Amino acid sequence: MAKAFASQADLEDKKITFSRLSEHAYGFTAEGDPNTGVIIGDDCVMVLDAQATPAMAQQVIERIRTVTDKPIRYVVLSHYHAVRVLGTSAYGAEHIIASEATRELIVERGMQDWKSEFQRFPRLFRNAESIPGLTWPTITFNDRMTIWLGKVQVDIIHAGRGHTKGDTIAWLPEERVLFSGDLVEFGATPYAGDAYFEDWPQTLQRLRDLKPAALVPGRGDALMTPEAAEEGLAGTQAFITELYGEVRKSALAGGDLKKAYDAAMARLGPRYGNWVIFEHCMPFDVSRAYDEAKGIEHPRIWTAERDIEMWKSLE
Template identity: 30%
Template sequence: MTSSMSEGPQVLQSKSPGDEPNDHSVGIPQEVAPGVFFLKGGTRYFEEGTKTGPAGAVRSLMCNNGWIDLGDEVLLIDSNMPSRTDALLSAVRDTVGEKPIKYVVNTHHHGDHVYGNRRIRERTGAAIIACREMVDELRRFETAAFGGPPGRWEQVATLRPDLADTSLLPPTLVYGDRLELIGRDRRVELLHHGWGHTRGDTIVWLPAERVMFAGDLVANGPYNIVRDGEMREWPKFLAFMEELRPSIVCPGHGERAGPEILTSQRGFFLSLWAQVESRVRDGITLDTLLGDIEMIRAALLADPAAAEHVIPHDADLAVMSLNAQVERVFRQIVQE
């Protein structure tokens, strides 16, 4: 069960035959505070994985978006995938009119949050903002954008025509740990607080409205991909977010929620770490540990503080599995 706020508009489902995974509609924005909007992306990638075939899995990946009416201009949170650019910009116009999009914030370097950068900048002229560590991550993983061989997402462009038709645009405005953007109507803070989901996570915080856009530091449901995460430090970032005392939390994937989602997400990672650490102390090997995966899953599902973030059954994606989460924790423990 996922955390949620009170009932609100739901994202429209694809009307194409068989609910094709390459549907590019964006659904219905939710106004979570005056002038502040959240748009939930689909989660089929996480739930079905390669059941739709390798191309179907890759084509179905998308993230949540948000945007903030600053008064005279708009801040957009994450650029999503190129196939969604036109519909996303249309949704923004439908809610705030023809106000220009001045900023696009990339919450981290993963492809579903950044590969729309170029098309959105071409259409709007917006500055693309990220923290310094996020750009370092792009250099590490999306190497073709910096003159190197094809990187992580560049290698799957053959499975996504929208990626093949464009190229990654890195951020054009880089900040350190904090950046304040002040518009006529409201103030927004961009905050980086160390290594969590990635080395370069940004949260978007509206202190007056108490609304937080969390990127993939938070997923409302069993949607956590941890391959670039620091599993001991991630809960500390979440604790920092809790200390801000948001009323509404908009995650990178899944439905919007209240502050309880920060607590449950942190509880999941702490419980996962404890399950692995207790076995490592007994001298267990990785192969034996992975052989215990269903026991670990059962223990996590039995923990009320963790259960809603536990992958109930693996989606046939190596990166999206409890095995991958357990292995990430194991490797970080043995390296300490």
């Protein structure tokens, strides 16, 4: 029998923290599970990333209601992955915002991604029967847009390709708080199965150029100081750069995927092996890095069947 996905054995509930980063910004974090950002404006609330199911989203709503009774009017999708978007319906938002590139990915592979992620992360899809279907944005944009929550300015920016081709950040310029989605992780392994390795470091530099005073990453603790934010940016960049460099070296030397995987595990394990979901992410990350090194520019679609085939061959 093939070894199960590393994440399938992760069944323990995580401790939730709801941190205030500035006057208007909060981070919902859960020990390496997907994070959600919250911005409370003068007249309404904006949520950044929605959780995997409406039932899971209720945990976010409960925390929001401890600090405000204002209506949740906006949900922003940092990218298309199921664990980030399928809980959106719970918020009753008037507007669902995503980059045009993210919408393209939902059209192209949203359903396959849903089935794939559900298989990988059963705990995150609690009460999956509450999901009404794929989440579709009501507003899309190409490069950037600004939303005003009363007097609170929120810049929504397609920062560049990295974790996916549609990565979107939210930025509070007055308070210098950044919501990065999975472009940045902290103490958690970046999932790079749909990534653009050669672009990702440049995209991170654009985030660094904002000089954030605080940052809510896609996974891991909310980063409450400029130094902590830089640590998150630098750690993510180092992981991505080291992994791609090692896999590219193997691929260009003629090694097969298994050889590239073994080399990457040996190189990265000592430094990053204690990061959350390291063993789960590495097969997917190496597979995508190997493809990119071999000249496959756009990530191949992950299906439940492809997941299992890849996992068997590497694990």
